[in-house]
Amino acid sequence: MKVKLISNILDANTAMAEQNRQLFKEKGIFVLNLMSAPGAGKTTLLEKTIEELQGKLRLGVIEGDICTTQDAERIAAHGIQVVQINTDGACHLDANMILRSAQTLPLEEIDLLVIENVGNLVCPAEFDLGENLKAMLISVTEGNDKPTKYPLMFRESRAVLVNKLDLQPYTDFSLDILQKDMEQLNPEAKIFYISAKTGEGVADWCQWLVERVSK
Amino acid sequence: MHELGLMQQVIHILRESAQKEGIKRISAIKLVVGKMTAAQPDSLRFAFEVLAKSEDWLNNAVLDILEIDLTAQCKDCDEHYAVDGYRFVCPKCGSSANQIEGGRELYVDFYEGD
Numbered sequence: 001m002k003v004k005l006i007s008n009i010l011d012a013n014t015a016m017a018e019q020n021r022q023l024f025k026e027k028g029i030f031v032l033n034l035m036s037a038p039g040a041g042k043t044t045l046l047e048k049t050i051e052e053l054q055g056k057l058r059l060g061v062i063e064g065d066i067c068t069t070q071d072a073e074r075i076a077a078h079g080i081q082v083v084q085i086n087t088d089g090a091c092h093l094d095a096n097m098i099l100r101s102a103q104t105l106p107l108e109e110i111d112l113l114v115i116e117n118v119g120n121l122v123c124p125a126e127f128d129l130g131e132n133l134k135a136m137l138i139s140v141t142e143g144n145d146k147p148t149k150y151p152l153m154f155r156e157s158r159a160v161l162v163n164k165l166d167l168q169p170y171t172d173f174s175l176d177i178l179q180k181d182m183e184q185l186n187p188e189a190k191i192f193y194i195s196a197k198t199g200e201g202v203a204d205w206c207q208w209l210v211e212r213v214s215k
Numbered sequence: 216m217h218e219l220g221l222m223q224q225v226i227h228i229l230r231e232s233a234q235k236e237g238i239k240r241i242s243a244i245k246l247v248v249g250k251m252t253a254a255q256p257d258s259l260r261f262a263f264e265v266l267a268k269s270e271d272w273l274n275n276a277v278l279d280i281l282e283i284d285l286t287a288q289c290k291d292c293d294e295h296y297a298v299d300g301y302r303f304v305c306p307k308c309g310s311s312a313n314q315i316e317g318g319r320e321l322y323v324d325f326y327e328g329d
Contacts, residue, residue, distance in 0.1 A: 003236055004325045007228045009221050123217070126253050151301035152251060184302040187311040 013127055016095035020102070020130025027107040029060075030213040031115065033129050035153060036137035037146075038119030041163040043071045045137060045196040045205075046116060050078045052206040053112070057213060060110035062101050064093040064118045071116065081105055092123035095130055112213050121146065125153040133212065135159040140173035147181040154182065159190045161205060166195040218258035221321075222266050226273065228323050233272065241276040241328035249283045249320040251301075256280045276326070285318030 008014065024031050036042050043063075050059055061082040063071040072084035083101045085093060098115065105113075115131065117124045125134075136157040138146050141164055147154045154160065162178060175193065182189055190208065194201030229241060248254055260278060267273040285298040289305035290312035296305060303313045 001236070001238060001329055002325055002327045003232055003238070005228065005232060005323045006325075007232075008322045009224050009228070010321060012224065122253055148301060152253060155251075155301075184304055184311050187303075 010126070013095050016099060017128035017130040020095055020099055023099075023102070023107075024113065024130060024132075027110070029107060029110050029113050031113045031129070031131040031133075032209070033115050033117060033124070033131035033134045034136070035117045035121075035124045035134060035157070036119060036139075037121045037142060040119070040137040040139040040142065041196045042116050042119070042137055043074055045161065045163065045194070045202070046114060047074060047078060048196050048199055048202045049114070049206055049209070050075070050080055052202055053210070056206075056210055057111045058109055060105050060107075060113045062093075062098060062105075062113065062115045064097070064116060066091070066118060081110065087118060091118055091120045092127050093117050093129060094127050098129045112209070121150040121153050125156045133158040135161065137161045137163045138178075139164040140168045140171050144172075144174055144177045144181070147178065147185055151185055154189070155186045157186070157189055159192065159205075159208070160186075161192045161194050163194055163196055165193055165200055166198050218254060218262040219266070221254055222259060222262035225263075225323055226266055226270070229273070229326055232326070233328065238328040240272050241326050243277045243279065243327040245324040245326070246278065246280045247283060247320045247322050247324050248280055249318040250285050251315070251318040252321045254321060256282060276328075281324070283317045283320050286316045287313040288316055289313055 034042050053059060059080050061075045061080055063082060063084045065071055065086060066089060067086050069084045072082045075082040083104050085097050085101050115129055134157045136153055182191060192201055192205045194205060233241060248256055259280060263278050287298050287303055288295050289310055291310040292305060292308040294305050294307040303311050
């Protein structure tokens with residue numbers, strides 16, 4: 001007997017992500033899934049974003065790490081509502097983790113929810129969390145080969161932030177090569193050139209975010 | 216990616232369906248895996264071997280994995296094309312505006328048993 005299924009293997013996560021999407025829509029929350037390799041600067045960018053968006057948008061943050069609460073502590077120091085997920089080994093966040101942690105946040109008081117995913121250039125791209133958009137960071141110290149080596153994440157992201165611009169003179173990173181690679185891999189992605197450390201370019205990134213949240 | 220976790224999910228899908236259909240032993244399984252998913256067919260096969268080993272209803276099943284190449288449709292001229300090395304460039308008009316058609320699949324197509 002042959003049984004035709006056409007059953008998507010990630011259906012369980014996708015279904016839950018849609019539930020999350022529904023919940024966030026009801027609460028009027030715009031959700032950003034922020035991804036990158038470990039150490040690219042997600043938390044620092046988030047801290048600068050929080051400062052820049054002060055008084056413009058009410059933020060909430062879900063921090064994802066394998067262990068420690070270091071990132072959540074950094075965010076909490078800015079007076080932002082934050083919850084830390086410790087995956088204890090899982091290398092990406094999934095929709096179920098987001099649903100459980102979102103329920104501990106005061107969703108009525110949040111306009112923009114930023115989910116800082118686990119540092120990883122591979123798996124987060126595959127797991128829908130119920131976000132409105134995915135954005136990723138690549139730092140100039142990671143090298144120009146990252147888009148072609150990790151195409152899925154660069155393809156899935158609506159915005160790509162090239163970080164640590166202040167270090168570019170000390171590396172061989174070419175902004176032109178990145179631009180060309182992105183044109184062929186994901187021409188619709190918006191590219192930002194920033195230094196989360198000095199703040200360069202952060203205002204433009206935040207302005208773009210505000211425009212998206214307001215739509 | 217997480218082939219072990221993915222195969223656990225496949226086995227869960229099969230178990231539920233087999234129970235519903237009254238199937239006691241599965242003899243064949245067909246998976247479809249796109250080339251742009253982060254799932255490796257060889258690792259999937261290995262994971263299946265490991266997980267199915269002690270399951271009588273499953274451990275004689277032949278696992279067939281169909282890999283789907285990455286293809287896209289040009290948004291500017293509607294041309295369908297095979298994507299080479301993740302470079303989305305239309306061979307007809309040179310545009311990079313595109314929609315992926317094949318290459319992102321990850322599903323259980325069918326299984327056979329009695």
